Amino acid sequence: MQRESQATNAMLMARRQAAIPRGVGHSHQIFIAKGENAEIWDVEGRRYIDFAGGIAVLNTGHRNPAVIEAVKAQLDQYTHTCFQVLAYEPYVELAERLNAKAPGDFAKKTLFLTTGAEAVENTIKIARAHTGRSGVIAFTGGYHGRTMMTLGLTGKV
Ligand SMILES: Cc1ncc(COP(=O)(O)O)c(C=O)c1O
Known part of the structure; x- marks a missing residue:
C-alpha cells in the first residue's frame, strides 16, 4: 500500500497521549491508514484482518462500494x-x-x-x-x- 504520511504508530500514539484524555481507552497500539472489506492497513503499511469491525457495527465491511456511492450521492444534495x-x-x-x-x-x-x-x-x-x-x-x-x-x-x- 502506498503511504501518504511518514508517521509511525508510535509517533501517532505519542501525539494522541498529549492531545486526548486517557479516559478514551485503546484496544490496539496501531493507527489505520486504509480499510477495505475485512482488511485494514496500518500507517506503517502492515495488513491485518479486521475481526473488530468497530465493535461489531461494520456489518458491510470497510468501504462497501454501495455505501460509498450512497454517501457521495447524499453529500451532493x-x-x-x-x-x-x-x-x-x-x-x-x-x-x-x-x-x-x-x-x-x-x-x-x-x-x-x-x-x-x-x-x-x-x-x-x-x-x-x-x-x-x-x-x-x-x-x-x-x-x-x-x-x-x-x-x-x-x-x-
Ligand atoms: C453494549 C454497549 N452499550 C453501549 C455502548 C455505548 O455506545 P457509544 O459509545 O456509542 O455511546 C457501547 C459502546 O461500546 C456498547 O458496547
Missing part, C-alpha cells in the same frame, strides 16, 4: 439539518424499511440516535413513559456507555 428542525425523506424511508424488517405482527416505529449511550438513555425514557414504572435492572459487568445514566447502569470500572 445536503448534509446536516437536524430532522426536528428541517425534515428529510431518507430519515422516514430508513425508518419504514427497518420497521418492515423488524419481527412481529404489529405496527412499529423507529427513531435514530447518534450514539449507543443516547440509544440506551432514550430506550429507558420510552420504557418509563410506556410502563409508568421507573426502576431499571442492570447486570454486574455490563457496559452501557459514558453518559451519566449509562455510567450509572454500567457494572464495572
